[in-house]
Amino acid sequence: MASRLETADERGKRKARILDLIYYFGEDAEEWVDLKLVAEDKAIESWRGKNPTEYPPYLCLGCNRYWCYKLNVRKKKVVDYLSKHIFGGIPCDKRICEVCNG
Numbered sequence: 001m002a003s004r005l006e007t008a009d010e011r012g013k014r015k016a017r018i019l020d021l022i023y024y025f026g027e028d029a030e031e032w033v034d035l036k037l038v039a040e041d042k043a044i045e046s047w048r049g050k051n052p053t054e055y056p057p058y059l060c061l062g063c064n065r066y067w068c069y070k071l072n073v074r075k076k077k078v079v080d081y082l083s084k085h086i087f088g089g090i091p092c093d094k095r096i097c098e099v100c101n102g
Helices: 008-032 035-047
Strands: 066-071 077-081
Antiparallel strands (some): 066 077
């Protein structure tokens, strides 16, 4: 996985190595290259430089569940529900989630 201390040059070299492997293995690339990890790296890169408070947790007024926005592998902002066991009781803004809002 990409490190926060990794320079842009190192990231470029890592991406080139991954693309080389995919080209080398051809149709069998999925068997040898962990494409989920590559997708996670892309999501991490899109989060770099962003303040973590840009996607704070909320408590839904409709279903009483904790939720927040997150980026999926296509870098699209989606709703993710959080564990009430972990996040229960934290002070946060109250907002109706997209599921309850319809």
